[in-house]
Amino acid sequence: MIGQIIFIIILAAAIYLFSKNVAKVRRNILLGKDTDRSDQPALRWKTMAKIALGQTKMTKRPVAAVMHFFIYVGFIIINLEVMEIMIDGIFGSHRIFSKPLGSLYGLLIGGFEVLALLVLTSCVVFLCRRNVLHLKRFSGVEMKSWPKSDANYILITEILLMTAFLTMNGADYKLQAMHFGHYVTAGSFPISSLIAPILPGSTGALEGIERGCWWFHIIGILAFLNYLPYSKHFHILLAFPNTYYSNLNPKGKFTNMASVTNEVKAMLDPSFVPETTGEVARFGVKDATDLTWKNLMEAYTCTECGRCTSVCPANITGKLLSPRKIMMDTRDRITEIGNNIDKHGKDHVDDKTLLDNYITREELWACTSCNACVEACPVNINPLEIITEMRRYVVMEESQAPASLNNMFGNVENNGAPWKYSQADRFNWAEKQ
Incomplete structure (x- = not known):
């Protein structure tokens, strides 16, 4: 009974802390500007099923895709199986699903063990x-520092959890064979039965191992749950809404700013009266709160896998830009x-601001706007949106574009083209042909 009470207290505390941390992340995401991503719901569900559930974009790297699939499944x-552990912990039962599931229970436990071994192997490979x-x-x-250690912590934790799970089942298997106490004969143990011979022969030691691994496994899972909001592994949960709210427009489509559009309409039609919200419009993005909630969700969804940076032509040629860093900096700033x-x-x-304090101007102008990073991301994150919006601020608010761009802007304004000569001289090259 004491064990049940302790478990219930730990479970309640873990759920409370997780809910509190998730609420903070949700609050941070909603600090972003509003954007409408409610159109084409059928296509959005299809995108989520294909990319988040089906992991179709992972297959470009087959080895990683297979290993990740094992961990994911x-x-x-x-x-x-964790559900059964929790119910057993609350009610003091043991393998409570064994009776209602009958022979199916053995098949399930055997499948769990095979998956546990695959997860353990995949984590060792990673x-x-x-x-x-x-x-x-x-x-x-x-x-x-932390980003590098984060992945190692998770992989080591998963290895320990799977090892504890298999060791727990191995001890359980031996105790069942001895018909000891409440250890009813239930389940199939194709992997842990191979571990059983190296475990002690006494019932007391076996029970201590089984209970110790049981507590380590479930407390480890609850600790892992509360670690997620602080880790890149939060993508386990956010990958689904992030892919659902994907940008369905063609890659590279540039969005018009309502404030700029209103100015153009007012110049063309003096009678035009734009709608005002009472807020002072900012052209582009200077700080994280100028981004949309979707940009911020993407920052928290980033897996830090580096696929975006590995295909970035600017990064490959030695430029300072790393699309992964753009997302990590955005997450750090909004946090x-x-x-x-x-x-x-x-x-x-x-x-402090996202621009300059986190992301340098050199990084922004190194981007070629090729969308390679967007195409490579396994969960449809779009670093280019953040880059282009920050460039927009630099150009439209500060007039601090590079000299080459300022020359082009001047030529477009004066000549209607990016070149120095006037529109009337555009076709001169053909006269000598």
């Missing part, structure tokens, strides 16, 4: 890819703004 299906093979896309100026709100109130100003 294992994460979903093994959680069914750990080696990062720390032994040192794949280039897992490195970079942004992948230092900082949220923390300031919690500490000092919503009106606090910290004299």
